[in-house]
Amino acid sequence: MPITRPPKAVWNELRWICWNRDKRKCVRCKKRVLFDGFHLDHIISGKYGTNKIRNLRVLCPRCHILRACFRHRGMTAKALASGIIPVNWREMVWEDDQKTILKALGKMGSETV
Numbered sequence: 001m002p003i004t005r006p007p008k009a010v011w012n013e014l015r016w017i018c019w020n021r022d023k024r025k026c027v028r029c030k031k032r033v034l035f036d037g038f039h040l041d042h043i044i045s046g047k048y049g050t051n052k053i054r055n056l057r058v059l060c061p062r063c064h065i066l067r068a069c070f071r072h073r074g075m076t077a078k079a080l081a082s083g084i085i086p087v088n089w090r091e092m093v094w095e096d097d098q099k100t101i102l103k104a105l106g107k108m109g110s111e112t113v
């Protein structure tokens, strides 16, 4: 999460735009997700993160939790307890490649959004 979070109405609109852009699927595992059931993930969080749509993507709860980002570790215990992730979740953690990160930062040339 970047430092500032947009107002709820704006956030919901961003969710709607990204959900449709990403074809209503988790960009990681390609599983279809419902509007109420997906997580809108900030590719870049913290200081350099923005709420621009190029920095946002649709993830299913499981892929979101399994992202190798310390900011996501807070969700792990709850997800384990509710069975969203298995006990061997550590083997399933994933990371973004450099291309994805540069794109999210708007450093891939023609990206304007």
Ligand SMILES: [Zn+2]
Pocket (backbone or CB within 6 Å): 026, 027, 028, 029, 030, 031, 059, 060, 061, 062, 063, 064
């Ligand atoms: Zn997924």
